[in-house]
Amino acid sequence: MKPISVGLLGIGTVGGGTFNVLKRNEEEITRRAGRPIRITAVADKNLELARQVTGGGVRITDDAFSVVSDPEIDIVIELIGGYGVARELVMKAIENGKHVVTANKALLAVHGNEIFAAAQARGVMVAFEAAVAGGIPIIKALREGLSANRIEWIAGIINGTTNFILSEMRDKGLPFAEVLKEAQALGYAEADPTFDIEGVDAAHKATIMSAIAFGIPMQFNAAHIEGITKLDSVDITYAEQLGYRIKLLGIAKMRDAGIELRVHPTLIPAKRLIANVEGAMNAVMVQCDAVGSTLYYGKGAGAEPTGSAVIADLVDVTRLHTADPEHRVPHLAFQPDQVRDLRVLPIDEVITSYYLRMRVDDKPGVLADITRILADSDISIEAMIQREAAAGEAQTDIIMLTHETVEKNANVAIAKIEALSVVNGPVVRLRMESLQ
Numbered sequence: 562m563k564p565i566s567v568g569l570l571g572i573g574t575v576g577g578g579t580f581n582v583l584k585r586n587e588e589e590i591t592r593r594a595g596r597p598i599r600i601t602a603v604a605d606k607n608l609e610l611a612r613q614v615t616g617g618g619v620r621i622t623d624d625a626f627s628v629v630s631d632p633e634i635d636i637v638i639e640l641i642g643g644y645g646v647a648r649e650l651v652m653k654a655i656e657n658g659k660h661v662v663t664a665n666k667a668l669l670a671v672h673g674n675e676i677f678a679a680a681q682a683r684g685v686m687v688a689f690e691a692a693v694a695g696g697i698p699i700i701k702a703l704r705e706g707l708s709a710n711r712i713e714w715i716a717g718i719i720n721g722t723t724n725f726i727l728s729e730m731r732d733k734g735l736p737f738a739e740v741l742k743e744a745q746a747l748g749y750a751e752a753d754p755t756f757d758i759e760g761v762d763a764a765h766k767a768t769i770m771s772a773i774a775f776g777i778p779m780q781f782n783a784a785h786i787e788g789i790t791k792l793d794s795v796d797i798t799y800a801e802q803l804g805y806r807i808k809l810l811g812i813a814k815m816r817d818a819g820i821e822l823r824v825h826p827t828l829i830p831a832k833r834l835i836a837n838v839e840g841a842m843n844a845v846m847v848q849c850d851a852v853g854s855t856l857y858y859g860k861g862a863g864a865e866p867t868g869s870a871v872i873a874d875l876v877d878v879t880r881l882h883t884a885d886p887e888h889r890v891p892h893l894a895f896q897p898d899q900v901r902d903l904r905v906l907p908i909d910e911v912i913t914s915y916y917l918r919m920r921v922d923d924k925p926g927v928l929a930d931i932t933r934i935l936a937d938s939d940i941s942i943e944a945m946i947q948r949e950a951a952a953g954e955a956q957t958d959i960i961m962l963t964h965e966t967v968e969k970n971a972n973v974a975i976a977k978i979e980a981l982s983v984v985n986g987p988v989v990r991l992r993m994e995s996l997q
Contacts, residue, residue, distance in 0.1 A: 562595070562596040562597075563596070564596060564597035564598065564599045565594070565596060565597070565598045565599065565635050565636060565875075565878075565879045565882065566599060566601045566602075566633050566634050566635050566636075567598060567599060567600045567601065567602075567634065567635065567636045567637075567638060567875065568600075568601070568602040568603075568604070568628035568629065568631060568634040568636070568637045568638070568659075569600050569602070569603045569604070569628075569638045569640070570604045570605075570625045570628060570629075570637065570638060570639050570640060570641050570650060571604070571605055571639070571640035571641040571642070572603050572605045572607075572610060572611050572614050572615070572640075573605075573610075573640065574863075574864045574867075575640050575664055575691070575864060575867045575868055575871065576603075576605070576614075576638075576640045577614045577864055577868075578863070578864025578865040578866075578867060578868030579600075579638065579640070579867075579868035579871045579872060580600055580603075580614055580615060580868075581614075581864075581865070581868070582865055582868045582869060582872055583598065583600060583868075583872055583875075586872075590872060590875075590876060593876050594875075594876045594879040594880060595879065595880060596879060598872075598875050598876070598879055600615075600619055600638075601619055601620060601633070601634070602619060602620040602621075602622065602628045602631060602634060603615055603619055603620070603621050603622075603628075604621075604622050604623065604624060604625035604627070604628045605621075605623065606623050608621055608622075608623055625641070625646070625650050626650065626653065629650050629653045629654040629657060629659065630653070630657060634659060635659065635660065635882065636659060636660045636661070636662060636875060636878055636879075637650070637651075637654040637659050637660070637661050637662070638661075638662045638663070638871060638875070639651055639654075639661060639662070639663040639664075639665055639668075640663070640664055640665075640871075641665070642665055642667070642668075643665075643667065643668070644667060644668055644671055644672065647663075647665055647668050648668055648672050648676075651663065651665075651668065651676055651687075652675075652676065652679060655676070655679045655680050655683050655685055655687070656679070656683065658683060658684075658685060659685060660685045660686045660687070660688070660878045660882070661680070661685070661686070661687045661688070662687075662688045662689070662691075662871055662874040662875055662878065663687065663688075663689050663691075663692060664689070664691035664692050664867060664870070664871060665689075665692060666689075666692040666693060666762070666765040666766050666769060667756075667762075667765050669689055669692055669765075669769055669779065670764070670765035670766075670768040670769055670779055670781040671765075671779070671781055673769070673772070673778075673779040674778045674779050677892040677893065677897075678897075680892065681886075681892070681897055684886040685886075686877075686878050686881065686889060686892075687892060688874035688875075688877060688878055689769070689874070690870040690871075690873055690874050691867050691868075691870035691871045691874065692766070692769060693719065693766040693769055693770060694717070694719055694766065694843045694845055694857070694859070694861045695721075695843060695859070695860050695861040695862045695863060695866045695867045695870065696859050696860050696861075696863075696865075696866030696867060696869045696870055697843055697844075697845065697857045697858065697859040697860075697861065697870075698857070698870070698873065699717075699770065699845045699857050700769075700770075700773065701873070702847070702855070702857060703715075703770060703773045703774055703847065703894065704773050704890060704891075704893075704894040705890060705894075707847065707849055707852065707855070708894065709851055710849035710850055710851045710852055711815075711849065711850040711851075712774040712775065712815070712847060712848070712849050713814070713815055713848045713849060713850060714812070714813065714814040714815065714847075714848045715767075715770050715771070715774055715811075715812070715813045715814075715845060715846070715847050715848075716810050716811070716812050716827075716835065716845075716846045716994060716996055717763075717766070717767065717770065717810065717811045717812075717843070717844065717845035717846065718808050718809070718810065718835065718838050718842075718843055718844045718845075719762075719763050719766040719767065719811045719843055719845065719861060720757055720760075720762050720763040720766075720809060720811075720843075720861070721749065721840075721841035721842065721843060721860075721861045721862050722744060722749050722750045722751075722754060722757040722758070722762075722841070723757055723758060723760075723763070723788070723789050723809040724808065724809065724838065724839070724840065724841060724842065724843070725744055725749045725750075725840050725841045726740045726741060726744055726749075726750075726758070726789065727789065727792075727797070727807060727808060727809065727826075728839045728840055729743065729744075730792075730794050730797050731794075731797050731801065731806070731807075734794055734798065735794065736793075736794055737789065737790060737792060737793075737794070741754065741758065749841050758788045758789055758790050759786070759788035759790065760786045760787055760788040760789075760809060760824040760825065761786060761788075763809060763810075763811045763824045764781065764784045764786045764811065764824045765781065766811055767784065767811030767812065767813055767822060767823075767824055768780065768781040768784055768822065770811070770813055770845070771813035771820060771822050772893050773893050773894045774813060774815075774847075774894075775813070775815055775820060775901075775903065776893060776894060776895035776899060776900050776901055777820060777893075777900065777901055777902065777903050778900060778902055780820075780822065780905050783822060783905035784822045784823065784824065784905070785822070785823040785824070785825070785907075785908040785911070786823075786824050786825075787824065787825035787826065788809070789809055789826055792807065792826050793989070795918075796916070796918060796989060796991065799916075799918065799946065799958075799960050800828050800916065800991075801831070802946065803828075803916075803944055803946065803960070803962060804830060804831050804832075805828040805829060805830055805831055805836075805916075805993070806828070806829055806831050806836040806837070807826050807827065807828055807829075807991065808826070808827055808829055808835070808836065808838075809824065809825070809826055809827070810824070810825070810826075810827040810829070810994065811823075811824045812824070812827070812994065816906065816912070818904070818906060818910065819903055819904035819905060819906045819910075820903050820904070820905050820906060821905075821906050821911050821912075822905050822906075823908065823911060825991075825992055826991055826992075827991070827992055827993065827994050828916050828962075828991055828992070828993040828994070829993075829994060829996060830995060830996070833996050834856055835856060835996065838858065841860075841861070841862070842858065842859065842860065842861065843858070843859065843860070843861025843862075844856060844857065844858040844859075845857045846996060848996075854996075908968055909967075909968050909969040909972065910967065910968065910969070911967070911968045911992075912965055912966070912967055912968075913965060913966075913968070913992045913993060913994060914943070914962065914963050914964055914965050914966075914992070914993040914994070914995070915940075915961075915962070915963045915966070915971055915990055915991070915992060915993060916960070916961075916962055916989075916990070916991040916992075916993055917960070917961045917962075917963065917975070917978075917988055917989070917990055918958060918959070918960050918988065918989040919931065919958070919959045919960075919961075919978060919984055919988050919989075920956055920957075920958055920984070920985045920986050921956065921957060921958075921959055921983050921984050921985065922955060922956055922983040922984075922985070923950040923954070923955055923956060923957045924983065926983075927959075927981075927983045927984075928947065928959065930981055930983070931959065931961075931978055931981070931984075934974050934977045934978050934981075935961075935963070935974050935978075937974070937977075938966070938970045938971070938973050938974040938977075939966065939970060940963050940964070940966045940970060940971065940974055941963065941964045942961050942962070942963055942964075943962045943963060943964050944961070944962040945959070945960065945961045945962070946958075946959070946960040947959050947960075948960075956985055962993065963993075971990065975988045975990060
């Protein structure tokens, strides 16, 4: 049978991994796909790198548009990244009737609605397993494996850079800035790590998962995003003493009023499996009505883990290449006319529990004042630590864990607590999730 012809745009880390795995496992992949899959054209600005990786056995060009316009190409793999030229190339490939495989989470989170609509109209597929959690097959699980279920929530450690930093801060008690430098030296963090440490990368991935889980459009602009740059190692220590670990979580929850879509540092009970995911690894926990909790764990980045996901998409597209477009798995799991434009809730309407740390004067009545303010806002306390003031010091820390409440109630209470003359500086507030 005639091989499927693939054009690869970008042969950097993931592109190189994809090319090498496809070549190394060619026989096994052909047995699964039903026909050979061959990369026949590679576009990259670095022509010398492309020749090195491919060994010169394919057409190499620095003009990516020539690849997406090549009538011999059946599938285009987009590994360029970003929102600009990548979007133009993907839209042109779709216009030319080519299927697309991409690892570009930013592109899909921001422009996915437009891209999927164009692909649906043209009768082609856009596959994106590699866009979320690298080699972990979470997209396929959400879109196909769990299709009998009503998905209730997703919570994921979906950025390896931040998970490595938080693991090191906990293990070594080091401040954020110092661990970031270590992460950059080891290659876990980019020279400009903003997208990772500010939570943007995780929010792109959470946006994609929420769309598939709940059958809603991509709504990245509605996501609440907080990174880890302001996290103090003392809070990691206090959390540990209370039986919790702090992780940067991407969270998507179905509520009666709408969808919660948020990324922020989160306290998780240390006994949960996901709380013990360390280093640069990823994990996604999915809660469903029928199957209960499932956990997906593995490498969230890297040349061959992500290349593995790209090739899995190539195999899927190859199997369905000639299938009736109406009988393929929909891009967002739900049939296009069944996608519902549900409201993403503002952070003020989120319901969760809280970790509060207050620096207070060490004098009688302080605790009573604070607990009264919390009670007035219908916030009950689950656990508390009151540190003994060190010798010669007039201030100490009070740490409280609350039961669930609406965020706007917490905001009111925190503002009143900060206004007390005995409270010194802002209250540190972190959200908590029991993940039960």
